[in-house]
Amino acid sequence: MAKTPVQFRLNGSDKAVFVDGGENLLNVLRRGVGDMSAKYGCGQGTCGVCTVLVDGEPQLACLTLAETCAGRSVDTALGLSDGPNLHPLQTAFMEHFAAQCGFCTSGMLMAAKALLDRNASPTREEVAEAISGNICRCTGYEPIINAIMDAAAKRGGGSNREQGHARV
Amino acid sequence: MLEFRKEYFKDERDDRLNEVGQPRQRQDMLGHVTGRTRYFDDHAFEGLLHLKVLRSPHPHARLRSIDTAAAERAPGVKRVIRAADVPVNKNTLLSLINFGKDDEPLLAADKVRYKGEPILAIVAESEAAAYDALTKVRVEYDPLPAVFDVEEALKSGAPVVNETYPTNAFEYHEKYNHQKLRFGDVERAFAQADFIVEERYQMSPIEHAPTETNGSIAAPETNDRFVVHTCTQALFFSLGTAAKLLDVPSNRLHFLGGTVGGGFGGKVDSLTEPLSILGAMLTGRPVRYVLNREEEMLYGCPRGAERHYVKDGVMRDGRIIARKVTSYFDAGAYTRLSSYGAVKCIAHIPGPYTIPNVHAECYCVYTNRTPATAMRGFGITGVDFSLEVQMDKLAHKVGMDPMEFRILNAYRDGDMKAHRREAHNCALIECVQVAAEKASWPIRDEYRRMNSMTGGGGERAVIPPTATDEGGRIGAGRPATSTPPRPPPPTVAPPPRAPVPAAAQPRAPQPATTQARPAVPPPPAPPPPVAPAKPAATPQHGATRFSSVFGTRRR
Structure with a gap:
């Protein structure tokens, strides 16, 4: 099958891959460039564990044609931290026990990041709405919503980063 | 916030411990929030092949013929795996602890027993190629009558689902078709009860629906071993299962796992590992077998359906004097863990x-339904649902508050349970009191003052004579007239213990008492139930556990 070259930026780095016609972004990320942070859960766009940002917008990688990402920026949970410094959302997820098995966490974080990037102080309802396409089967949604609210409140404070590491 | 009531659990936790009881961050949390946690599917292998199975469209059918010629020639296909390729194509999960007979093939050989049962597997260069090839397999089925209802399945003349168990019931100790519990004489008590409440409860199967579907990747390793990345919740259990089905020493299998994308009981059945490994053995390449979401939801072994009939005799003052339960666990077509679930169920009755x-x-x-498996308290959850709904109905029947009704009937420390073990560490009364308080549910002072540590034991610790038939068995019921004479409650001197044949006599974990409890205890002066406190015996606390499979006790 003929393959198409596709170039895009992944977490700030240039990537070039050959993709099959109709191949989805999730497969390209996982098998093509080795970023395993986005997961396969349903392949139908219903569970949200493959959520990544394409040009800052949350997208379901399993339903996104890889070829449509040419020339665009893709962000995944692997690129969320700033070197060793965790993103406030990551710190808040740790502090609020907002992950148990962890399988939905990458997608949750990216959906939450998209929200906070466009709305720095969301209401609880807005947070719930933002993660309504992301299914968690372990911890329930309350700790996750609490973590996102807390991250929004602390964002820019900066002091919670060290605390997050200290607890590991 | 966790609250430990030391007055009830004073030695449950040593306050001098530095780590236990302290909040600590999960060791895997950093991996989760950075997206670096590696699940089974997050491992890359050069030359990875993909395995997909052909599933039966029929709930019950004989396999007349299977033609794989076209599938084998399909693009990208490396190998078709048939039942005959499986070295030991019969297993039951709990055979690893010598519980039950082998009853389930890895790939169906002669017939299929549930819709979705795997018949053969195709290993191909891509998932798409494997799916395409599956459409080219030709199978001729002779559909058989199917049975989907537990009680229908037990009737004579019902279709035989699984020839290993021709009566459609699991055989305990290779001779009993059910688990049995007998304590006292329910029929006699029913005759004396003020009210009888009899209900039927039915639960549906429940799929765990983990966000990560079941799957594994197996790859040839050095030293003729195979490395297996798996989502299993039971790493060594799955290793043992795979070693048995594939007839290899377990040291040829190197299982890596423990990172599970949601399990809840649905990842203990080793659904994929044996076929992944077999695929790797037959092709010499890494093989990945992952259920897609549809397979996970339809065929990924749910919590089984249960049906419970509960018949209770209750007195006007709220005391339950008799409880009769008949339960049916729907195992589906194969045993998996349901035999054990039924043991847990009987161990939980009467609540x-x-x-x-x-x-x-x-x-x-x-039955010809998807095999059931473990899920979050399976064996207990369904019967507990039934018993607690029943408790509400009983409370309504006698006109009592449902919280107070539970407090009245709850175990107290020192009470004898129907399983002939003394109740310790009871805390239901306190739980109900706290629940009522938190819910601003008014309960009367006398019920608020009750506790689990007083009022138990004494007459309540007595094992009553157990009703038996003429042959000394506790099986079939028998006429009430053959009941050994008992005193009319409440003041007549206790009779000698009823002669219970040694074979049927339960082993009491304590010295035999001389006092038999009447089938109906004396009506108490309205609550609290004030049986004499257990003489001198300090309430035992601490974890005494009982293995319901082996009956061993450990501290």
């Missing part, structure tokens, strides 16, 4: 209540 007459039977039944 956390002191009831002097208990009669229960629990069947693990085969």
Whole structure:
């Protein structure tokens, strides 16, 4: 099958891959460039564990044609931290026990990041709405919503980063 | 916030411990929030092949013929795996602890017993190629009558689902078709009860629906071993299962796992590992077998359906004097873990209540439905749902508050349970009191003052004579007239213990008492139930556990 070259930026780095016609972004990320942070859960766009940002917008990688990402920026949970410094959302997820098995966490974080990037102080309802396409089967949604609210409140404070590491 | 009430659990936790009882961050949390946690599917292999199975469209059918010629020639196909390729194509999960007979093939050989049962597997260069090839397989089925209802399945003349168990019921100790519990004489007590409440409860199967579907990747390793990345919740259990089905020493299998994307009981059945490994053995390449979401939801072994019939005798003052339960566990087509679930069910009856007459039977039944497995308290959850709904109905019947009704009937420390073990560490009363308080549910002072540590033991610690038939068995019921004479409650001197044949006599974990409890305990002066406190015996606390499979006790 003929393959198409596709170039895009992944977490700030240039990537070039050959993709099959109709191949989805999730497969390209996982098998093509080795970023395993986005997961396969349903392949139908219903569970949200493959959520990544394409040009800052949350997208379901399993339903996104890889070829449509040419020339665009893709962000995944692997690129969320700033070197060793965790993103406030990551710190808040740790502090609020907002992950148990962890399988939905990458997608949750990216959906939450998209929200906070466009709305720095969301209401609880807005947070719930933002993660309504992301299914968690372990911890329930309350700790996750609490973590996102807390991250929004602390964002820019900066002091919670060290605390997050200290607890590991 | 966790609250530990030391007055009830004073030695449950040593306050001098530095780590236990302290909040600590999960060791895997950093991996989760950075996206670096590696699940089974997050491992890259050069030359990875993909395995998909052909599933039966029929719930029950004989396999007349299978033609794979076209599939084998399909693009990208490396190998078609048939039942004959499986070295030991019959297993039951709990055979690893010598519980039950081998009853399930890895790939169906002669017939299929549930819709979705794997018949053969195709290993191909891509998932798409494997799916395409599956459409080219030709299978001729002779559909057979199917049975989907547990009680229908137990009737004579019902289709035989699983020939290993021709009566469609699991055989305990190779001769009993159900689990049995007998304590006192329910029929006699029913005759004396003010009210009888009899209900039927039915639960549906429940799929765990983990966000990560079941799957594994197996790859040839050095030294003729195979490395297996798996989502299993039970790493060594799955290793043992795979070693048995593939007839290899377990040291040829190197299982890596423990990172599970949601399990809840649905990842203990080793659904994929044996085929992944077999695929790797037959092709010499890494093989990945992952259920897609549709397979996970339809065929990924749910919590089984249960049906419970509960018949209770209750007195006007709220005391339950008899409870009779008949339970059916729908195992689906194969045993998996349902036999054990039924053991847990019978061990939970009659619930956390002191009831002097208990009669229960629990069947693990085969039907042409998806095999059931573990899920979050399986064996207990369904019967507990039934018993607690029943408790509400009983409370309504006698006109009592449902919270107070539970407090009245709850175990107290020192009470004898229907399983002939003394109740310790009881805390239901306190739980109900706290629940009522938190819910601003008014309960009367006398019920608020009750506790689990007083009021138990004494007469409530007595094992009553257990009703038996003429042959000394506790099986079939028998006429009430053959009941050994008992005193009319409440003041007549206790009779000698009823002669219970040694074979049927339960082993009491304590010295025999000389006092038999009447089938119906004396009506108390309205609550609290003030049986004499257990003489001198300090309440035992601490974890005494009981293995319901082996009956061993450990501290």
